[in-house]
Every structure is written in C-alpha cells, then in structure tokens.
Amino acid sequence: MRVYTTLLFCILTLPLFSQSTRKYSNEFLNIGVDAAALGLSSAVTASTSDVNSGYWNPAGLVNLEDSQAALMHSNYFANIASYDYAAFAMPLDNQSTFGVSLIRFAVDDILNTTQLIDAQGNINFDRISLFSTADYGLTVSYARNLPVRGFSYGVNAKVVRRIIGDFASSWGFGFDLGLQFETQNNWKIGLMARDITTTYNAWDIDEEQFETIRNAVEGQNQDLPETTEITIPKLELGLSKLFTFHYDYTLLAAANLNVRFEENNDIISTSFASIDPAIGFDFGYLNTVFLRGGVGNFQNELQIDNSEQLSFQPSFGVGFKYKGIHVDYAFTDIGDQSVALYSNVFSLKVDLGIFR
Numbered sequence: 001m002r003v004y005t006t007l008l009f010c011i012l013t014l015p016l017f018s019q020s021t022r023k024y025s026n027e028f029l030n031i032g033v034d035a036a037a038l039g040l041s042s043a044v045t046a047s048t049s050d051v052n053s054g055y056w057n058p059a060g061l062v063n064l065e066d067s068q069a070a071l072m073h074s075n076y077f078a079n080i081a082s083y084d085y086a087a088f089a090m091p092l093d094n095q096s097t098f099g100v101s102l103i104r105f106a107v108d109d110i111l112n113t114t115q116l117i118d119a120q121g122n123i124n125f126d127r128i129s130l131f132s133t134a135d136y137g138l139t140v141s142y143a144r145n146l147p148v149r150g151f152s153y154g155v156n157a158k159v160v161r162r163i164i165g166d167f168a169s170s171w172g173f174g175f176d177l178g179l180q181f182e183t184q185n186n187w188k189i190g191l192m193a194r195d196i197t198t199t200y201n202a203w204d205i206d207e208e209q210f211e212t213i214r215n216a217v218e219g220q221n222q223d224l225p226e227t228t229e230i231t232i233p234k235l236e237l238g239l240s241k242l243f244t245f246h247y248d249y250t251l252l253a254a255a256n257l258n259v260r261f262e263e264n265n266d267i268i269s270t271s272f273a274s275i276d277p278a279i280g281f282d283f284g285y286l287n288t289v290f291l292r293g294g295v296g297n298f299q300n301e302l303q304i305d306n307s308e309q310l311s312f313q314p315s316f317g318v319g320f321k322y323k324g325i326h327v328d329y330a331f332t333d334i335g336d337q338s339v340a341l342y343s344n345v346f347s348l349k350v351d352l353g354i355f356r
Contacts, residue, residue, distance in 0.1 A: 025201050025229035026160055026172060028135045030103035033072055033085045035328035035347040039317020040280025043256040045238025046180065046190030051089040051349060054099040054141040057178040057192045057238070058154025061097040061143035066353035074345040081107045083343075089141070099141035112165065131165030136283035143178075148243055156179040160201060167206055174199025174231065191236035199231035235259040239309030254284040256296070267298035267310065276308030280315075290319035292330070 031136040037044045044055050051068035053060030074083045082105075082145030112129045129167035138161075160172035179191045205227060240254035244252040256278040256324035260266070266274035278296025317330035327351035 011264050014072075017296075024164075025231045026135070026137070026199060027116040028083075028116070029137050029158075029160070031083060031102065031105070033101075033103070033347075034070065034284075034349075035089075035317055035330040035345040036290070036292065036319050036326070036349075037328035038345050039292035039294065039315050039319075039328070040252075040254060040282060040330055041278045041296035041313065041315045041332075043238065043254040043278040043280035043294055043296065044189040044240075045178075045192050045236045045256050047240035047252060047254050048190070049244075051087050051099060053143070053154070053178075054087055054089060054101045054139055054156065055085075056189050057180060057236075058099070058141040058143050058150045058156050058176065059178040059180040060151040060188070061099050061141060061154055062095070062119075062145050064089055064091050064097050066091070066351055068349060068351055070347065070349045072345065072347035074343040075341050077107075078294075081105065085347075096142065096144040097138075099143070101139045101141070103137040103139075104134060106132060106134075108132040108134075110165070133164045134162070136161040136163075139176075141267075149185075150182045154180075158199065160199065162201070162203075168203055169202045169230070170203040172199050172201035172231075186242040188238075188240045189238075189244075194234045194236070195231045196233055198233060201229040201231070203227040203229070206244060233263060234261070248286050250282075250284040250287070255279045258296075264354065265299045265301065269300075288321050290317075290321070290328075292317035292319065324354040327348070344347075 001068060017091060023222045032038050032042050033055045037048065037056060042056075048056040048060040049063035050060070051064070051070045053063075062268050067088070069086070070087045071311045072083075072085040076083060077233065084104045087099065087101035088095060096319040109130045110132065112131050138159045140157045142150060145152045152179075156176035156178075158174045158176065160174070161170070162172070163169045174195045175197050177193045177196050181189045187243075189324065193198060199215050203226075205218055235258075236258070237257045238254065243251040243253070245251070258276045258278065260274050261272070262274065263269050263271050268275040276296065276298055278292030278294065280296075281292065293314070293316050295314045296310055297311075301311045302307045313332060315330060315332045317328060319326065319328040321327075328347045328349070330345045332343060332345065
C-alpha cells in the first residue's frame with residue numbers, strides 16, 4: 001500500500017511543480033537512446049522491455065530474463081556534436097531488476113578566441129586555445145513487479161554532470177518514475193514521469209575566467225549568469241499492442257502522448273500543459289529481421305510572415321537479431337520535415353547469457 005500511495009502522490013504533484021518553475025535544463029537527456037526506439041519515433045513508453053528501458057521506462061526492466069548490455073553512437077549538427085550511450089542491466093531475482101546507464105553529449109575542440117586580441121588591439125593567433133563542452137548523465141535504475149498481476153514499476157536516480165571547458169561546471173540530481181501494465185492479450189500501457197521532484201542543477205562559474213570576457217565587446221558587458229537551473233517534470237503516456245500473424249510475422253503498434261507542463265509550440269498547447277503525440281510500428285519476421293517506422297514531434301512552427309505551419313518528424317529503422325546479438329539502425333526526420341535534430345543512429349544490444 002505504501003508503494004501505491006507514493007506513486008499516486010508523485011503523479012498528482014507534477015502540475016504543482018510546473019506552476020513555480022518554467023526553466024529548461026538538461027535537454028540532452030531528451031534526445032533519446034537506442035536506434036530501435038528512435039525508429040519508432042520514441043513511442044515506446046508502453047512496449048520497452050530490455051536494457052534500454054532504464055531510459056524509456058524503468059518499469060520495463062522486469063522483462064529481462066538475463067543480463068544485457070547496450071551501446072549507441074550518433075552525431076548531430078553536421079558531425080560537430082557526438083552523442084554516446086552505454087547501458088547494462090541484470091535481474092536481481094524473479095521479481096526485480098537493476099540497471100545502470102551513461103550518456104555523453106559533447107562538442108570537442110572548440111576554438112577559444114577570447115584572448116585573440118590583446119590589450120593593445122593586436123591580433124595574435126598564438127593566443128587561441130581549445131576547449132570542450134560535455135554533458136554527462138548517469139542513471140541507476142531499479143524495477144520490480146507489483147503484487148497485482150501484469151503491473152510493474154521502476155525508479156531512476158540520476159546524476160548530471162555538465163562541463164564547459166574551464167569556464168563553468170555543474171552537478172545535478174533528479175528522479176524518474178515509471179509504470180507498466182500488460183494484459184493477457186498483449187496490450188500494454190505505460191507511464192513515465194521524468195524529473196518527478198524537478199532536477200536541480202547547481203553551477204560553479206570560474207569568475208576569473210569570466211572576467212576575461214566580461215568586456216570582450218565594447219559597450220556589451222556580460223552579466224554573470226544564474227548559477228541554478230531547474231528541470232520541470234514531464235509525463236509520457238504510452239499504449240501498445242503486439243499482433244502475431246501465422247507464427248512467423250509480428251507487428252507492434254505503439255503510440256505516445258508526451259506532456260510538458262508549460263506552453264510551447266506542440267500541436268496541443270495550453271497555459272497548463274502541452275502535448276506532443278507520436279506513433280510507431282515495428283514489423284518483424286521470425287523474430288530476426290525488423291522494419292520500423294514512426295512519426296512524432298508535431299510542432300506549430302512560426303514562419304517569417306508570422307503564420308504557423310505544422311511540422312513533424314518521420315523516422316525509419318531496420319534491425320537484425322541473431323543469437324542474442326541485436327544490431328539496429330535508425331534515420332530520424334526523413335525528408336527534413338522539421339527543424340528538430342536528426343541523425344543516422346546505430347546501436348548494439350547483447351544478451352550476455354550467450355557467453356556462458
């Protein structure tokens with residue numbers, strides 16, 4: 001009973017947090033992991049059931065029968081930024097599972113030109129140096145079956161480390177909560193509440209370094225930035241159904257409603273909350289070859305003439321599984337239909353039991 005009370009309290013208090021905090025932070029944690037999931041436009045809150053559930057919905061980790069590991073790499077902004085992900089999960093017993101994952105989103109070797117012009121106004125290229133900016137997200141997950149048949153829950157504890165060269169760095173902490181319910185006829189319902197207590201980032205800014213750029217442009221003095229950031233809670237509601245045809249063919253149909261408690265350009269947007277739907281399909285043959293597609297990120301984009309135009313982000317993916325080794329590929333935003341990030345994404349997942 002204590003577990004149910006805690007879950008209900010966290011869900012009901014999400015809108016309250018949104019009334020006092022409207023800031024964005026840690027957006028690199030919203031990009032997504034696993035090419036298989038990205039090929040479905042991330043509509044996997046209900047269906048996720050492997051090591052990557054630690055990111056999408058930790059409640060899905062209870063479906064693991066053995067240890068799994070996953071890796072993913074992708075590039076963004078014409079290969080300027082790199083996004084890397086690694087995860088591991090293992091059952092603790094018949095009812096619970098443990099997982100851990102690490103995300104790194106970084107831009108390396110950025111030119112630091114703040115000292116390019118000396119005090120006499122001379123340009124000296126020897127004064128150019130390099131620095132990197134990197135965001136790290138470490139997540140520890142725990143999932144367990146509830147006494148009610150078909151129900152499971154999962155909890156994430158997150159540590160966020162962000163570094164901007166020698167200029168500034170921050171630490172952040174937060175929690176996620178996930179639920180899944182599966183019926184006997186292969187319907188699944190999922191709920192993922194991200195940053196349920198809000199995720200708080202505290203920045204440490206090197207004021208000595210800051211002083212070197214405060215007056216870099218005459219008449220445009222820079223003020224010291226705020227040293228705290230708040231990540232507001234988000235909700236993801238999912239529904240999926242697995243169909244089997246002639247034993248050899250399967251079709252997974254999934255849908256998501258992604259809710260932010262603030263007004264933005266989502267297709268459904270109010271002063272209380274904004275909703276962005278997503279749908280995805282996964283067609284499988286002999287549980288070996290998979291073809292995936294989806295569409296999401298529906299946005300009302302403001303045009304240069306102040307009119308609005310609906311944009312969306314279609315995705316495509318393929319996958320191959322052989323003796324516990326899963327190789328997946330996804331291409332997001334086919335045809336450049338939106339201004340969102342898009343990339344060629346590759347991921348690998350391995351059932352570690354094959355090595356025994």
